[in-house]
Amino acid sequence: MDSTLAAVLGGVAGVALGALSVAAVVFSERSQRRVPISPDPAVPPGVATVLSVLRSSAVVMGPEDQVLQASAPAHVLGIVRGNRLVVEDLLDMVRQVRRDGQIRQQELEIVRGRLGATQYVSARVAPLGSQLVLVLAEDRTREKRLDAIRRDFVVNVSHELKTPIGALTLLADAVSEASDDPDAVQRFSRRMRVEASRLSRLVKEIIELSRLQGDDPLENPGPIDIGAVIEQAVDRCRVDAENRDIDLVVRVDPGLEVLGSSDQLAIAVGNLVENAVNYSPDGTRVAVAAQPIGDLVEITVRDQGVGIPSSDLERIFERFYRVDRARSRETGGTGLGLSIVKHIASIHGGDVRVWSVEGQGSTFTIRLPLRLDPATGHPAGATLAVEAGQTKTPTPSSVPKEAAS
Numbered sequence: 169m170d171s172t173l174a175a176v177l178g179g180v181a182g183v184a185l186g187a188l189s190v191a192a193v194v195f196s197e198r199s200q201r202r203v204p205i206s207p208d209p210a211v212p213p214g215v216a217t218v219l220s221v222l223r224s225s226a227v228v229m230g231p232e233d234q235v236l237q238a239s240a241p242a243h244v245l246g247i248v249r250g251n252r253l254v255v256e257d258l259l260d261m262v263r264q265v266r267r268d269g270q271i272r273q274q275e276l277e278i279v280r281g282r283l284g285a286t287q288y289v290s291a292r293v294a295p296l297g298s299q300l301v302l303v304l305a306e307d308r309t310r311e312k313r314l315d316a317i318r319r320d321f322v323v324n325v326s327h328e329l330k331t332p333i334g335a336l337t338l339l340a341d342a343v344s345e346a347s348d349d350p351d352a353v354q355r356f357s358r359r360m361r362v363e364a365s366r367l368s369r370l371v372k373e374i375i376e377l378s379r380l381q382g383d384d385p386l387e388n389p390g391p392i393d394i395g396a397v398i399e400q401a402v403d404r405c406r407v408d409a410e411n412r413d414i415d416l417v418v419r420v421d422p423g424l425e426v427l428g429s430s431d432q433l434a435i436a437v438g439n440l441v442e443n444a445v446n447y448s449p450d451g452t453r454v455a456v457a458a459q460p461i462g463d464l465v466e467i468t469v470r471d472q473g474v475g476i477p478s479s480d481l482e483r484i485f486e487r488f489y490r491v492d493r494a495r496s497r498e499t500g501g502t503g504l505g506l507s508i509v510k511h512i513a514s515i516h517g518g519d520v521r522v523w524s525v526e527g528q529g530s531t532f533t534i535r536l537p538l539r540l541d542p543a544t545g546h547p548a549g550a551t552l553a554v555e556a557g558q559t560k561t562p563t564p565s566s567v568p569k570e571a572a573s
Contacts, residue, residue, distance in 0.1 A: 215296070225305040227253060228296060229262050236300070245289070245307055247278070253303070261293040262301045269295050275308075288312045332367040336360060374504070391539050392433060394424040394458050394465055401437035402456060409445050409454065416441075417455040424458055424465050425539040428516040433536075436512040436520075437467060439505040440532045444471035448529075460538060464518075467534040476524035484522065485510040509534070 225242035296302040346352035452472040524530035
């Protein structure tokens with residue numbers, strides 16, 4: 169009996185060992201046939217840290233054209249979407265570098281969005297180890313546009329300077345030929361003074377605009393009292409307005425402050441007031457006002473002048489653009505005043521707008537961010553009502569004399 173049981177147990181053990189042996193052989197064969205899955209190559213240590221502090225767009229590409237690491241500017245620029253490099257020209261550069269290991273650099277034009285906006289990018293692609301490729305891209309769009317503006321500016325300045333210089337040359341010749349005619353000499357001399365004055369003003373405004381382009385008032389800003397800025401701007405035009413019986417009306421809410429340059433803002437507001445006086449009929453009114461709207465201050469200059477045709481409204485802030493060239497010659501206009509206003513408003517974080525109807529006058533509005541009180545986060549000094557963004561009516565003592573009359 170014992171021998172029989174031992175024989176049975178030995179058979180079972182043999183069958184089990186045989187089954188295990190067969191399973192081991194099958195598993196070994198399947199393991200040999202299975203293709204191993206290779207993980208994505210690791211980005212070298214420290215690369216992610218370096219990419220996070222770069223101002224340029226940086227992308228690390230894997231061997232299968234997959235994006236392994238991308239800096240935030242790369243997503244903002246739009247060259248990376250998910251784990252793909254979406255600019256085909258950049259992708260071609262990556263593949264070429266992967267093939268031959270040579271560093272490549274190229275200037276690219278990238279068309280983005282449904283409106284087809286063009287961006288100019290300087291790209292540099294280099295190998296990063298044996299499997300990875302590094303892409304660096306710098307957005308040069310702003311530089312390209314500034315270069316184009318400078319070129320246009322030089323061309324426009326050359327053209328604009330030719331007109332008064334040519335006129336002065338012709339008038340000088342006319343004076344010389346009319347030396348025996350005192351009346352003609354007087355007439356030509358008056359015209360020469362007009363052209364010389366226009367030339368002087370043109371050069372002054374060109375220098376002013378060039379200086380403004382290199383000056384950032386928000387690098388070291390100071391608090392600016394809007395009331396004082398408007399007073400300075402209006403005083404600049406008061407004599408001309410009185411000579412033509414034009415009533416200058418000023419209404420400024422007290423305590424309005426912004427950050428920036430008081431001299432620049434006085435130039436901007438002064439240009440608007442001067443234009444309003446120059447293009448208004450005698451005996452009319454020019455109104456200047458300032459009030460807070462939410463966290464902004466709105467400075468408006470309203471006239472009862474000739475107005476601006478609707479076809480010209482979109483272009484009046486362009487350099488050297490003049491709606492009525494004949495009238496500009498009479499008033500000494502250079503076509504730079506409004507472009508200076510726009511530039512000053514822009515570098516102070518604001519903008520300028522215009523409403524105008526021919527025969528009914530124009531209203532120009534400069535909007536600037538109010539200076540905020542660090543303690544409260546609310547506009548500093550501005551007299552605001554409890555209702556959001558609404559201004560209180562100034563008390564009679566706070567209304568300037570010009571507005572009260």
